[in-house]
Amino acid sequence: MTNEDKKELSPAMEDYLRTIYKFEEKGAMVTTSMISESLGVAPASVTKMMKRLASMDLVEHEPYRGVGLTANGEKAAAEMARHHRLIELFLTEVVGVPWDRVHDEAHRLEHALSEYLEDRLADILGDPKVDPHGQLIPCKDGRVAVRNLRMLWELEQGTRGVVAEIEDHDPALLRYAAERTLFPGTEICVVERDPYGGSVIVALGAERCAVGQDAARQIWIETNDTTS
Amino acid sequence: MTNEDKKELSPAMEDYLRTIYKFEEKGAMVTTSMISESLGVAPASVTKMMKRLASMDLVEHEPYRGVGLTANGEKAAAEMARHHRLIELFLTEVVGVPWDRVHDEAHRLEHALSEYLEDRLADILGDPKVDPHGQLIPCKDGRVAVRNLRMLWELEQGTRGVVAEIEDHDPALLRYAAERTLFPGTEICVVERDPYGGSVIVALGAERCAVGQDAARQIWIETNDTTS
DNA sequence: TGCAGAATTGAGCCGCGTCTAAAAATAACC
DNA sequence: GGTTATTTTTAGACGCGGCTCAATTCTGCA
Ligand SMILES: [Mn+2]
Ligand SMILES: [Mn+2]
Ligand SMILES: [Mn+2]
Ligand SMILES: [Mn+2]
Secondary structure: OOOOOOOOOOOHHHHHHHHHHHHHHHHOOEHHHHHHHHHHHHHHHHHHHHHHHHHHHEEEEEEEOOOEEHHHHHHHHHHHHHHHHHHHHHHHHHHHHOOOOOOHHHHHHHHOOOHHHHHHHHHHHHHOOEEEOOOOOOOOOOOOOOOOHHHHHHHHOEEEEEEEEEOOOOHHHHEEEOOOOOOOOOOOEEEEEOOOOOOEEEOOOOOEEEEEHHHHHEEEEEEOOOOO | OOOOOOOOHHHHHHHHHHHHHHHOOOOOOHHHHHHHHHOOOHHHHHHHHHHHHHOOOOOEOOOEEEEEHHHHHHHHHHHHHHHHHHHHHHHHHOOOOOOOOHHHHHHHHHHHHHHHHHHHHHHHOOOOEEEOOOEEEOOOOOOOOOOOEEEEEHOOOEEEEEEEEEEEOOHHHHHHHHHOOOOOEEEEEEEEOOOOEEEEEEEEEEHHHHHEHHHHOOOEEOOOOOOO
C-alpha cells in the first residue's frame, strides 16, 4: 500500500539525519542553528532541507521551535550511525588508523558503504556494540541499548563511574583524553570540582588528573546510581 | 605562479576521468558515446562535461572527433584508478569480498578515500602493482608499467601467453573466467580458433576449455613475442 | 507590557549534473 | 558523389543543495 517505502536518500540528506540523530541521542532538543553549525551550512539551508525531509516523513518540523526524527527518520538515521561507527571501528581495529582520525574518514565513507559491506565489516568485527569513542552502534533494525549517561562536567564531587563516551568530532579533544587515559571503559571518580568553573579533578586508580570544562562537557560517564 | 594547481574535483568529474583513462589504457580512441554508455548517462551530458573538463585543462576535446586526457587529466585519472584498484584489492584480500563483487563497491568508495587512507591500504597490501583482475595500479606519481596486451580473441592459433587482465565491470564474466581458472597469471595456449566466430579453445596445462567470443574480447593476454 | 536582539524562515539566485528535443557534423552506402 | 543514417553538439529545462539578504517570529529584559 505505502508506495514510497524505499526512498533513495541523498548523501546530504543522510548527513542531516545523522546529525539530528546524534543530538537526539544526547536528549537535546534540536534547533536549526545546531544543525547549521554542526554541518557548516547556512541556517536557511537547514530550514529548506527540513521542509524537504518533513515532506518525506523523515522529520517533524515545528517552525521556529525545532525538529525531531519521525519513526522513518530514526530508522534511516540509525542506519547511517551504524555505518559511520562500524567504519570507525574497522579503521582503528583493522586498518590501524588512530582514533582521532577515524571520524573524518568515516564521515566520507559512510555514504558509500553498501549493505553487503556493512555486513562483512560487522562480521569481521564480531558484531560490535560500541565504536572507538564509546558511541553505541545500532543494530540492523535500528535498535540501541539504553544508557544513562551524564556529562563528566555535571557530576557531583565523589561520584564514581565509568567513561562511556567521548565526542569524536574534535581530534584535539580525543588526544587530550588519551593523554589522561580517559578511554571508554576507564573507571573514574570525581575528586574535586572547582565551583568557579575551571576544571574537574578526576581520580583514575592511583592517578589523578584535571579535566578542563570544555573537555568535561564532551565526556560522558555512566554512573551506577539509580536515577529513577 | 599557476594558481589553479589543486582544483577540487567532483565525484562526477572523477568518474568521467577514470572512464576515459580506462579506455586510453587499452589504446582505444575515446568517443562521446563510449563514455555515455559506460557511465549510463546521456550523450549530451558527456559533451557538456567534456567542455567543463576541457576548460579545466584536464581533457582535450576535438569536437565531433573525440577526447583525450591532458597531462593534468591523466594525473588525476591515475589517482582515481589507484584508489579504485587499491580498494578492490583490499576488499578481496582483507575483507574477503569475492572478486566479482569488488568493482561496484570500489566504484562507490573510490571518491571517499583520503590520501591518508590510500597510503594505509597500500602499506597493508605491500605496495601492490596489480588489482584482483590484473589491472595495473598506478603508483602515487601516476606512473604505470607498460605491458603489451592483446585480446585473447585476437591471438593466432598456437600462441602462448599468460592471462594478464580480465575486464572487471561484469560479475558474470568474472565468474565465467573463474570457472575456467582463467585468473591473472594463468598460463595458456591457444589451441584452436573457430574461424566463424564461436569460441577460442584454450589449453591450460593438461586441461582445455572453450571461451566464447564475448568473453575472449574481454580477456587480455601478455605474450612473449617481440612485436617491435 | 513593550521592545531590542537573536533565531528562524522566505524569497530569490546560482552552479552542478542530469535530461530531452532539435540542429549540425560526420560516416556509410548506393 | 550525393543522400541517408548515425553520432555529436546545442539549446533549454529541471531538481538539488547550497548561498545571501530581507522579513518574520520568538525571547529576554527593562
Ligand atoms: Mn546499512
Ligand atoms: Mn565515533
Ligand atoms: Mn589518492
Ligand atoms: Mn579491477
